[in-house]
Amino acid sequence: MSRPSHHPLAHHVDEQRVSKAIDSAETGTTGIIEVAIVPHFFGDVHSAAQHAFKCMKVGHAAHRNGILFFIVPSRRRFAVIGGKAIHERAGQQFWHRIVREMREALRSGDLTSGLEQGIREAGQELALHFPRTDAG
Template sequence: MAVAASYFSEEQQMLLKNAIARNEKHTTGEIRVYIDSTIKGDVLDRAAEIFETLKMHETLLHNGVLIYVAIEMRQFAIIGDSGIHQHVSQNFWEKVKSEMIPFFKRQDYTGGLLHAIDETGKKLKIHFPVTKDDVNELPNDVIFGE
């Protein structure tokens, strides 16, 4: 088991997966959560690398959002594709990140991630409402790195 996964029980992982699925029922957008234990280098660079590796830039409407956490480094980033950035400013992502910090300071990583997933889902629902022919383009599982 990856070290990052040890911070989350199976129940917590299921809560996160279900939150992603629940939010994606109302939008064509895609939300992913990726958790590393540590990183070398810049958190934003690593998040961008993961975004590309997960092929999040290949969604039909370019409305994927990655919530990336390097848990032992206490660093995290939120990256949205070009479609969502046409509607949501960087200030929104910074606000969500600042709202996650109190959860993370209490080591309530699940709570912080659930908040970010729900806030992201609300914006995606406004700008990319679900369509009758919508398909889930990316898996909802939380991904754990090393």
Template sequence: MSAINLFTAEEQQQIIQAIRSAELETSGEIRVHLEQHCPTPNVMDRAVQVFRQLGMEQTAQRNGVLFYLATDDRKFAVLGDEGINRVVPADFWETTKDIMRENFRQRQFTTGFCQGIERAGQQLRQFFPRLEDDSNELSDEISH
């Protein structure tokens, strides 16, 4: 099964809507990337590669957040750019992953992503409020 087939069309739309809702009041950018296999031994190394491939380090305030999942390998990562990493609590990404992991264990992947995205959106809104001239710098679609 391909990674994108993990989600129905309706579930994909729920995740995309969660991204759009999270980005409504922030200049931050959130992306979700799915693939079947993680081609590197370390999932964070792969997340960094994908982050760069998607151009996420090019946001004006360096406040992009990537949610990465390798479905068949059962590996996932949450990666924030340097701007957001400077301001969130030290354990923020780990606690976000814990919430997602608990949902994933119950095979509630859509809920896990939506809750993780919502948490990231809360931090982005707090530290990077939407600017008057803000534009959506990156696609909200799930990449794969």
């Protein structure tokens, strides 16, 4: 997880809690979850998230089941991007639910809890469609 040190809201992210949430969410699935917290930039957040998804490990998940949480604290904006397979299997309601729950937490200024909730939801959905087996 990367995070800038210069934006005040980014300082409120508890990296240990977020890393623990990712580890916990990934234990039951072959899916990959990543978080990118980026500094302010001009441009479309969703387009930047799609570009980051393609460049990061999450975009190269073997089963096309990676999920990226792309957060821009300075703009209070975020995007959740999923690989083709998880996007197709989870359905649009899943994505709407994650965004709604994260938006509520972010509005209250609790970025860490919002990320934890989104990561937990993502892990449950990934485990449902892409469970980890004894073979890995």
